[in-house]
Amino acid sequence: MKEDGIKETIESLRKEIERYDYHYYVLNQPLIDDYEYDKLYHKLLELEKKYPQFYSPTSPTQRVSERNIENFEKFEHKPKMFSLDNTYSDGDILDFDKRIKNIIGNDFSYVVEPKIDGVAVSIIYRDGIFFKGLTRGDGIFGDDVSENIKTIRELPLKLEKKFDGELIIRGEVFFTKERFTKIQEMYSFSNARNGAAGTLKLLSPKEVSKRGLSIRIHTVVTEVEKTHSDSLEHLKDLKIPVIEKYYLAKNIKDVLDVKERFKNERYSLPYETDGIVIKVNQLELRERIGYTSKSPRWAFAFKYEPERAVTKLLSVSFQVGRTGVVTPVANLEPVFLSGSTVKRSTLHNFDEIERLDLMLNDYVLIEKSGEIIPKVVKVIKEKRNQDCKRIEKPKECPSCGQKLVQYEGEVALRCINKNCPAQIELSLLHFCSKSGMNIENLGEMMVKKLLEYQLVKTIPDIYRLNYEKLFKIPRIKEKSAKNILDSIEKSKRTTLKRFIYSLGIKNVGEFLSERLSENFKSIEDLINADFESIRKIEGVGDETAKNIVLFFKNEENLNLIRELKNLGITFEKTVKANILEGKSFVVTGSLKNFTRDRIKEFILENGGTFSENISKKTDYLIVGSEPGSKLEKAKKFGVKIIDEDEFLKMLRNR
Ligand SMILES: [Zn+2]
Known part of the structure; x- marks a missing residue:
């Protein structure tokens, strides 16, 4: 295939996937099944890997950064990100209305919106491309959580239509009710809002992506239309996920009516709401009404008890x-x-x-x-x-x-009975679970049967099952016995992450299992790790570190691990691409196609090493526009200086 042809294929795949994402995540009307979707996605992924010169920061494959964020940098909100005054009383709503009328008279209307119980964020697009996602912070500076926001598939990385300059919009990040029910236990969230807030501040975009946050936009800071309601409609045209319900209210009586009606209607929304937000619809009037030091005077939140x-x-x-x-x-x-x-x-x-x-x-x-x-x-x-x-x-x-x-x-x-049937049953289920050893055919029913017929008493017994034993279960079919044994056999080749999770260490869920597996090369390394080296891992507190150390000091647990390894459990190694192996890179200036984080990730993904500072060991300096002092230093050390295009060419000429 000619390069042009490949470029076209890649671009049309990206468009297609974006369209499917929009229908799936925003409209809630999937166009194709998961299998077909995965096929397309992997096809794109493969082509992009093979032809890195066609890299694009807005490709759907670029949503989830493999690399961890080091820290969240502060970024200034322009304009300031206000919070809203709120109340539980009708009287306060009437006062709010009076204050406005005193300033601008009667000639205006309201928009009433659901108040999503989420985490407030500000999103910035530049020339139609996603630029930044920020938390509220203190309203003046927010944390740059762009890499985490990008994982939210509802939010386009590239706007549907041309949009010059900056577009600033604000909204809420949350878990839908459906999603929250599924993951609450896994992560021990106390409630959906806290869960979303914690997730947004994780340092691993990959983990954030897995948890599946959602977003709805309710505020358009950049003036795109004359009224708020028209602005929201305008965003819809750009395929931005806007709150799905809002009401136009001619006057405060209408507002109170909506408030009563919405009290029950809100339960049909896919997310938790705790009230309504009332906003003056005419943007021009808003400026005349003005702000207090903390909140706009033209908007107000009412919370339901x-x-x-x-x-x-x-x-x-x-x-x-x-x-x-x-x-x-x-x-x-x-x-x-x-x-x-x-x-x-x-x-x-x-x-x-x-x-x-x-x-x-x-x-x-x-x-x-x-x-x-x-x-x-x-x-x-x-x-x-x-x-x-x-x-x-x-x-x-x-x-x-x-x-x-x-x-x-x-x-x-x-x-504290080690042989307590309830605990054994739950431990077995945990061991076999999807996030654990993923033994598909050992669900609740079958585990109960295995215990009932005493075919399994301990976890390792699972790996001692055979046809003879399984046939002791009355009426079991040969086919299902085969499926069980096959899935047990398959589970023997596992990952360190799964294995750690399946051990059921107190407070060590999926998230920490992954962190631990990234920080320790083998289960032996983890067993021998001391308190300090475990404590310094992201998400591990004193209590958890203590639990982990104690777990691996316990002779019974060590026997269990030994026994499982003797029964044939082995661990897969993750393999990396190696086009840039043995080459070290430093970057200076701003690049056209990459953010700093992204190019670093890109180099690491392809086997190279990345460093912040020039040294004699540096092989290449990639220079963007407005390079810093690193350029001089590179010349002094005789480091090879290349631009972005030459870097992409390197990937091609392997
Ligand atoms: Zn008991």
């Missing part, structure tokens, strides 16, 4: 977790709350039951605010009667019957 309901506590069940912690769960008389029926609520631990002075058959007030599982706020003491009974603190494990223990300084009740 968190919804509460009264229901009856029917019973309390005690559940044993994988690590033996026994958690009380309240079983409630079903009640409708915040758009869904609630039947259960966690009580965290027995101290919580005592703190609430909770009794069986009590009426309780429950509340849901951002969390998926509601919480018990208080007991309605006035409704207590003779039917109410004390909740007994369990003495024995509900699964194995062994005496529970409570360590000093801990509120948790624990079953």
Whole structure:
């Protein structure tokens, strides 16, 4: 194929993928299935790898940087990024309206929008290309989280239509309700908002991408139209993900009507909302209304009180977790709350039951605010009667019957029986899970059967299964036995990350397993690591580092690892491209096609080394426009000086 032909193919693939992304993520109307999509994506990836001269920063393959961010640099908000005044009262809304009328009279209208319970961000495009994504910070300077924002597939890296100069827009980053339900447990998020805030500040764009953040834009800073509502429509034409619902209100009475209506309508939105935002629609008038030091006077937020309901506590069940912690769960008389029926609520631990002075058959007030599982706020003491009974603190494990223990300084009740069936079952499931060893055909049903027929008692027993043993399960088909054994066999070739995760170390989820696997070459290295070297890894606190060290000091755990390796577990090595192997690069000035982070990543991906400073060992200095003092230094050391095009050519002439 001629180079022109390849370039065309690459460009049309990029366009096609962008279109599919838009339909999938923004319109929620997928055009093709995942398999077809993956095929196209990989085709593009391969072509781009083979022909790096056609690199483009806006290619859909460039959303996720493989390299970690070193730190978030500060970037100035121009103009200042305000926060909104907010209230829970109708009276304040009327006052807000009066203040505006005093300044500009009656000739204006409002736009009412959902108030997304997310993390505020500012996005900048330059000449139609994504330039930066910033957190609010103190409103004057925000953190540059561009690499993380870029992973959000709803947001175009290149605008649909030509747009000269700067376009500044602002919105919220969040997890959709659906997404949050899926990942909450995996990352132990307390609620969706905190989860999104934490995710946005991770140093690994790859991890951010995996978690699947979403974004909606509600503010257009750059003037593109005369009114706010027209501006939002304008953004839609550029394929920017704008809030899907907003209402035009002629006057404050309309606003209050919308407020009432939206109270229930909001549950049909894919994300959590906690109120409405009221904005003057005419941009020209906004300037006359002005700002306080913190907020615009032309916009106001109204928050709904968190919804509460009264229901009856029917019973309390005690559940044993994988690590033996026994958690009380309240079983409630079903009640409708915040758009869904609630039947259960966690009580965290027995101290919580005592703190609430909770009794069986009590009426309780429950509340849901951002969390998926509601919480018990208080007991309605006035409704207590003779039917109410004390909740007994369990003495024995509900699964194995062994005496529970409570360590000093801990509120948790624990079953410390190593052979506790509930814990073994959960450990096996964790080991086989998708993020763990990924043994596809060992799900909950089959694991239960294996335990029931005593075919498996410990984790290594999984690798001792054979046809003879599996056929002891009544009515098992040969086909499914084969599938089970195949998937077990397949899991033996694994990655360090999966293996670490599957061990079920306390507080070590998917994210930390990946960090650990990046920082230690082998499981042996990790076993021998000391507290300090684990502690300095991103996302590891004192407590977690201690847990990890303790885990690998425990003889039983070491035996488990040894046993698994003896049973044939091996680890894959990750291989890198090596076009630039043995060559070291330094960059100066600003480049046309690459950000600094991106070229660094690009060099590393292709096997080269990257350094910030020129030394005698430097092979190449890549020079962009307005180079710094590095150029002089390079000349002095006799370092080869090349421009961006020559660099791309190097990749071609391998
Ligand atoms: Zn037990």
